[in-house]
Amino acid sequence: MISSIKKISFTLAMTLLCGTYVSSAQAEPVSIGAVIPLSGASATIGADQLRGIEIATEEVNAKGGVLGQPLKVIVEDSGGRPPSALDAARKLVTVNNVPLVIGEYSSGNTLPIGQYLVQQKRIHLNPASTSGLLRDLGEGHFSLVGLDHVTTKFAADDIMAQGWRKAVIIAPNNAFGQGVIEQFTKHFKAAGGQVLASIAYPEGQTTYRRELQQLAQAKPDVFVYSAYSREGAVINREASELGLNETPWYGYLLSMSTADSDPKTKQGQYGLEVNYIGPNGGAYQDAYKKKYGEDFRTTWNGYTYDAVKIAAAAINKAGSTDPAAIGAALKELGKGYEGATGQITFDANRMRDSQPYLKMKVDNGKLVLR
Amino acid sequence: MFEFLIHVSTMACLFGLLALSLNLQVGFAGLVNFGHIALFGCGTYGAAIAFANQWGPVAGLLLGGAAAALLALAFARLGRNLGADYWGIATLSIAEILRTFATNEQWLTGGAQGIHGLPMLFGSLPAPWGPLATLGLCAVLLAVCWALCQRLVNGRYGLALKLLREEPQLASSLGYDLAALRRTPLVISGLIAAVAGFLFAHYTTFVGPDQLYSAETFLIWSMLIVGGLGNNLGAVAGAFLMQFLLAYVPFVKDALGLPSEFVAAMRLTLVGGGLLAFLLWRTQGLIPERIGGRHA
Numbered sequence: 001m002i003s004s005i006k007k008i009s010f011t012l013a014m015t016l017l018c019g020t021y022v023s024s025a026q027a028e029p030v031s032i033g034a035v036i037p038l039s040g041a042s043a044t045i046g047a048d049q050l051r052g053i054e055i056a057t058e059e060v061n062a063k064g065g066v067l068g069q070p071l072k073v074i075v076e077d078s079g080g081r082p083p084s085a086l087d088a089a090r091k092l093v094t095v096n097n098v099p100l101v102i103g104e105y106s107s108g109n110t111l112p113i114g115q116y117l118v119q120q121k122r123i124h125l126n127p128a129s130t131s132g133l134l135r136d137l138g139e140g141h142f143s144l145v146g147l148d149h150v151t152t153k154f155a156a157d158d159i160m161a162q163g164w165r166k167a168v169i170i171a172p173n174n175a176f177g178q179g180v181i182e183q184f185t186k187h188f189k190a191a192g193g194q195v196l197a198s199i200a201y202p203e204g205q206t207t208y209r210r211e212l213q214q215l216a217q218a219k220p221d222v223f224v225y226s227a228y229s230r231e232g233a234v235i236n237r238e239a240s241e242l243g244l245n246e247t248p249w250y251g252y253l254l255s256m257s258t259a260d261s262d263p264k265t266k267q268g269q270y271g272l273e274v275n276y277i278g279p280n281g282g283a284y285q286d287a288y289k290k291k292y293g294e295d296f297r298t299t300w301n302g303y304t305y306d307a308v309k310i311a312a313a314a315i316n317k318a319g320s321t322d323p324a325a326i327g328a329a330l331k332e333l334g335k336g337y338e339g340a341t342g343q344i345t346f347d348a349n350r351m352r353d354s355q356p357y358l359k360m361k362v363d364n365g366k367l368v369l370r
Numbered sequence: 371m372f373e374f375l376i377h378v379s380t381m382a383c384l385f386g387l388l389a390l391s392l393n394l395q396v397g398f399a400g401l402v403n404f405g406h407i408a409l410f411g412c413g414t415y416g417a418a419i420a421f422a423n424q425w426g427p428v429a430g431l432l433l434g435g436a437a438a439a440l441l442a443l444a445f446a447r448l449g450r451n452l453g454a455d456y457w458g459i460a461t462l463s464i465a466e467i468l469r470t471f472a473t474n475e476q477w478l479t480g481g482a483q484g485i486h487g488l489p490m491l492f493g494s495l496p497a498p499w500g501p502l503a504t505l506g507l508c509a510v511l512l513a514v515c516w517a518l519c520q521r522l523v524n525g526r527y528g529l530a531l532k533l534l535r536e537e538p539q540l541a542s543s544l545g546y547d548l549a550a551l552r553r554t555p556l557v558i559s560g561l562i563a564a565v566a567g568f569l570f571a572h573y574t575t576f577v578g579p580d581q582l583y584s585a586e587t588f589l590i591w592s593m594l595i596v597g598g599l600g601n602n603l604g605a606v607a608g609a610f611l612m613q614f615l616l617a618y619v620p621f622v623k624d625a626l627g628l629p630s631e632f633v634a635a636m637r638l639t640l641v642g643g644g645l646l647a648f649l650l651w652r653t654q655g656l657i658p659e660r661i662g663g664r665h666a
Binding site for chain 2: 038039043046047050074075076077079080081082083084086087088090091094095096106107108109111112115116119131132133136173174175177178179200202
């Protein structure tokens with residue numbers, strides 16, 4: 001046993017050595033890194049994030065790459081757990097010496113790797129996490145996704161405009177959902193509305209009847225909800241069984257919330273959606289469909305796509321791979337960059353401060369503008 | 371590469387501590403604990419709560435240790451009337467309850483968003499020295515805990531623990547107090563796990579409920595099974611082997627030009643397949659337990 005382990009480790013060491021030799025003989029590409037959950041609980045989302053990265057890398061390289069060299073994105077698996085995410089970030093910095101890292105999905109992993117990258121004076125692009133805590137990470141951290149206070153304000157104003165004053169809200173019991181509930185409640189109150197009840201539901205349950213009945217007792221004007229597609233299907237089915245869909249429903253990230261729902265159970269729902277149909281978004285949507293033969297699987301691929309594109313643009317603008325220069329270039333680009341997820345502008349803390357949203361509703365199983 | 375090696379070694383030391391502490395329960399005393407990660411969580415949240423309230427890291431360590439000791443006592447109390455397998459299930463559910471508690475009590479734990487920004491240990495030292503000092507501290511603690519565990523399991527007390535594992539009724543008939551025999555190793559291993567949690571929290575600078583999924587307990591279990599249940603050296607060896615394998619898979623991918631999904635698949639295969647291979651072909655692990663040790 002021991003001797004066979006020795007043999008295996010020897011073979012591994014040799015492959016490593018040979019691999020390093022071969023790669024150094026080729027033209028040196030410009031490398032950036034990405035840490036995404038390719039295994040673990042969020043693996044579906046990670047796989048979709050990877051698609052965005054792939055399309056963007058192909059496009060950048062088709063147009064001549066960066067600094068005259070091909071662009072390479074070294075993608076590492078975070079396993080959806082902080083220790084592995086940190087392993088991945090440290091490998092990218094200390095071994096691959098990349099100036100910029102994109103990642104991760106869940107705030108619990110994005111925060112520690114962001115903190116590490118900022119400490120190492122590298123650039124960190126957040127393509128998914130919406131936790132308000134990211135605001136404090138410091139110089140070098142950039143968020144490409146509107147943090148939850150931006151989106152919830154839009155939702156609160158939109159709901160007030162419909163004349164609905166008394167709301168209840170249900171969202172998943174994780175960093176995303178808790179942030180949405182907290183921020184929505186704050187903005188809806190500020191706009192003059194009332195949040196009668198809020199529930200953070202545990203993911204993966206087979207029924208949410210109890211939660212829905214509890215919310216219904218408050219007799220709201222509108223049910224506000226956000227759900228991953230599978231739980232969204234359960235919630236919508238049970239809400240219609242309980243007759244709750246006679247009250248208006250408002251989906252926060254409507255396409256994600258209703259993706260798997262029966263058309264009958266989601267008919268007439270209102271909601272907001274991230275704008276993909278900007279000047280560059282349409283082309284991206286077509287490229288995605290063409291390459292993978294289906295519609296967007298989750299809402300997160302567009303952000304990693306934008307992350308790679310804006311990183312490449314920043315490296316070209318900076319004329320070097322020095323992290324400080326890339327950071328300065330990102331700030332310049334962030335005064336109005338046309339991305340697939342709409343125009344990207346950063347505030348003083350390098351957070352995306354506005355995001356174009358679409359006011360949508362469900363009609364005959366499809367999302368249409370209202 | 372050197373810095374990465376330091377990082378992986380530090381993580382390996384921390385998981386070594388966790389493997390040692392679980393080994394004390396499972397390997398020697400036969401306490402099938404499926405909720406071990408909760409004891410680790412006491413350490414991480416002790417550090418985080420002390421940080422959030424600005425009580426300082428020493429208070430954090432004490433808080434984490436106290437919480438872990440109390441939880442260990444609760445585990446031991448629970449074990450009095452339950453068979454080993456039922457006790458295992460009970461520990462699993464207690465760990466899940468605590469994780470749910472941490473997810474929901476936002477005022478105390480920061481909820482699902484956790485608590486971030488904990489100071490790094492030796493964060494003020496310049497580049498290679500800070501991480502090196504952290505590694506040094508973790509390695510020293512690992513050595514101390516290893517020596518402590520060795521001392522505990524060798525000699526009469528160790529024999530009593532093994533008797534508890536093999537023949538609890540016989541132990542009882544020989545006049546051993548089974549409740550006390552369960553309690554002591556649980557509390558000691560709880561304290562070791564809490565120290566690991568405290569160091570982990572200050573190393574990753576972030577504490578959240580996602581770190582406490584039961585999958586982490588089973589990862590420590592697989593380290594034990596690969597390394598060798600009932601052998602302290604085996605436990606540490608298993609932790610180092612697993613940690614290094616998991617951390618170095620990406621390099622194989624880079625060297626062979628394989629797609630990134632390979633890493634994800636390979637990690638799952640390594641943990642699952644490796645575990646299965648050992649269970650099938652080498653149940654005693656890399657370094658088997660010594661039957662009839664020096665003092666027997």
